[in-house]
Amino acid sequence: MSAAAQPARLDAQGPAVVFRDVTVAFGGPPVLDHISFSVAQRETRILLGPAGVGKSVLLKTANGLVRPESGSVLLLGQDIAQMKDTALFPMRLRTGMVFQEGALFDSLSVRDNVAYQLIQDRVPDDEIDERVREALRFVGLEKTFSLFPGSLSGGMRRRVAIARALIRQPELLLYDSPTGGLDPITSTTIIELIVKQRDFYRTPSILVTHRLQDAFTMCTHKFDPEKDGMVRLPEGHADPNTTFLMMNEGKVIFDGSLHDLVHSTDPFVREFLE
Amino acid sequence: MAFETIDKTAKQILLTVQDYALFALRAVSNLFTPPVYWTDFILQSDIIGVGSGMIVVFAGFFTGGVLAVQSAATLASFGATAVTGRFVSMSMIRELGAVLTGIMVSGRNASSMASELGSMVVTEQIDAMRALGVDPMRKLVTPRIFATVTMLFFLTIVADFCGILGGAAVTVFMNHQNGTQYFSEAYEYLHYPDILQGLVKPLCFGFIIASVGCFYGMRTEGGTQGVGRSTISAVVFASVLIIFVDLLISTAMVSIFR
Numbered sequence: 001m002s003a004a005a006q007p008a009r010l011d012a013q014g015p016a017v018v019f020r021d022v023t024v025a026f027g028g029p030p031v032l033d034h035i036s037f038s039v040a041q042r043e044t045r046i047l048l049g050p051a052g053v054g055k056s057v058l059l060k061t062a063n064g065l066v067r068p069e070s071g072s073v074l075l076l077g078q079d080i081a082q083m084k085d086t087a088l089f090p091m092r093l094r095t096g097m098v099f100q101e102g103a104l105f106d107s108l109s110v111r112d113n114v115a116y117q118l119i120q121d122r123v124p125d126d127e128i129d130e131r132v133r134e135a136l137r138f139v140g141l142e143k144t145f146s147l148f149p150g151s152l153s154g155g156m157r158r159r160v161a162i163a164r165a166l167i168r169q170p171e172l173l174l175y176d177s178p179t180g181g182l183d184p185i186t187s188t189t190i191i192e193l194i195v196k197q198r199d200f201y202r203t204p205s206i207l208v209t210h211r212l213q214d215a216f217t218m219c220t221h222k223f224d225p226e227k228d229g230m231v232r233l234p235e236g237h238a239d240p241n242t243t244f245l246m247m248n249e250g251k252v253i254f255d256g257s258l259h260d261l262v263h264s265t266d267p268f269v270r271e272f273l274e
Numbered sequence: 275m276a277f278e279t280i281d282k283t284a285k286q287i288l289l290t291v292q293d294y295a296l297f298a299l300r301a302v303s304n305l306f307t308p309p310v311y312w313t314d315f316i317l318q319s320d321i322i323g324v325g326s327g328m329i330v331v332f333a334g335f336f337t338g339g340v341l342a343v344q345s346a347a348t349l350a351s352f353g354a355t356a357v358t359g360r361f362v363s364m365s366m367i368r369e370l371g372a373v374l375t376g377i378m379v380s381g382r383n384a385s386s387m388a389s390e391l392g393s394m395v396v397t398e399q400i401d402a403m404r405a406l407g408v409d410p411m412r413k414l415v416t417p418r419i420f421a422t423v424t425m426l427f428f429l430t431i432v433a434d435f436c437g438i439l440g441g442a443a444v445t446v447f448m449n450h451q452n453g454t455q456y457f458s459e460a461y462e463y464l465h466y467p468d469i470l471q472g473l474v475k476p477l478c479f480g481f482i483i484a485s486v487g488c489f490y491g492m493r494t495e496g497g498t499q500g501v502g503r504s505t506i507s508a509v510v511f512a513s514v515l516i517i518f519v520d521l522l523i524s525t526a527m528v529s530i531f532r
Contacts, residue, residue, distance in 0.1 A: 060401070063405060065405060085409065089404075089407045092406070093406075095405070097402070099398045099402055100398065101398065103397060103398040103401065103402035104402075105394075105399055105402070105403075116406050117406050117407060120407070120408055164406075174405075
């Protein structure tokens with residue numbers, strides 16, 4: 001899984017995710033209120049908004065962890081809104097998700113956490129070890145192979161969670177506030193990993209964050225394999241495949257590029273940016 | 275206002291019973307369709323069965339001893355201390371072996387299941403499992419229920435055996451009675467319906483312990499405080515339900531094998 005060894009995935013067709021008029025409510029007022037948007041192949045959508053507006057719920061609706069009351073959710077071409085659980089599990093195998101706090105299994109080692117799907121698939125142990133080491137090398141944590149999550153720092157746990165999400169080379173990646181609660185240096189390390197993933201595999205993804213700095217860094221930087229790090233794009237340039245969604249009170253109030261975002265006249269967007 | 279509160283509470287109780295019934299049904303039906311996680315079943319059997327072995331041995335032994343002490347004192351006034359063995363074996367096999375083991379395992383394992391699964395819910399590990407394409411009901415709940423039912427059956431037999439031994443120890447060493455007479459009484463008056471009654475109960479109790487523990491664990495809400503609440507609810511409801519179901523089974527069995 002090293003950056004130089006693998007080509008970007010360019011074979012998939014059609015949007016990875018389409019939300020059509022989706023409403024989610026948990027027996028009260030709607031958390032998601034008639035949401036519509038799509039994520040194209042090779043596109044990274046950054047979902048912005050203050051805490052508690054339904055960003056995480058939207059992310060969990062995208063892979064069927066939360067079921068909508070109305071509307072349709074097309075995941076990799078299939079409507080999952082009313083799909084049975086038994087049919088949903090194979091669909092989720094094609095996606096990768098990084099949770100807010102990592103959500104690593106405490107009782108399993110880093111190796112078993114990262115290899116969780118491979119173990120369920122009964123992949124031979126030697127192959128599992130090899131693929132786990134590759135995934136951990138990708139996130140710069142090869143030495144944690146035999147450790148348990150309890151002995152890792154918050155940032156390391158997120159990186160292991162990213163390795164776990166990437167190990168099966170998913171067709172869609174969902175990041176739920178991967179830098180939430182981390183210090184700026186560790187946040188930058190995580191964002192660099194996400195940019196590396198984006199620029200190398202071009203996997204369509206949705207990234208939830210309320211940190212503008214992370215969002216802008218993703219848009220204005222690219223991964224340089226030669227330097228093995230992030231470099232800034234020339235002044236005035238932004239990654240064309242990285243676009244923004246902004247939510248407020250369960251509704252999408254902005255959908256567009258970085259340029260559109262910074263020039264938006266919407267009072268809430270202005271207030272959020274300023 | 276009071277009527278509204280009663281109405282709301284009644285609806286909540288009904289909803290919880292309905293949720294529990296659906297939860298239990300799904301957990302059992304998972305056993306008949308693939309994938310079945312046999313490795314987890316063995317792991318849980320070790321944790322529940324082997325892990326509870328010692329407490330069941332001691333609890334059974336001391337309960338048998340107490341039964342012998344109390345019954346011998348009462349029976350002495352009728353000049354019937356010779357039937358102590360019969361009294362102890364009947365009480366242990368028909369009733370106390372299963373109920374005591376159930377209550378002990380409930381305190382140990384219903385609480386651990388509720389807190390373990392509850393912690394996994396609040397730290398999003400259950401969601402992570404679902405996102406990784408694994409059904410938590412199949413992976414976590416079904417093996418626990420199946421393992422508890424199986425292991426409680428054997429633990430009850432161990433408790434019965436230890437209880438009779440405990441009664442024998444008290445009868446022989448403290449009451450200075452004949453050991454052969456004790457065991458002869460304990461064995462001779464035991465019939466198949468008694469054994470059947472004693473072995474049907476742990477199957478039901480095992481199901482109650484694991485299903486209630488997992489049910490409360492999986493519906494945990496409200497962070498670490500919620501985990502505490504789920505644990506308490508699991509132990510309380512499992513213990514009360516065990517005693518209630520014991521009454522039902524005893525009534526049914528006694529009327530069938532009258």
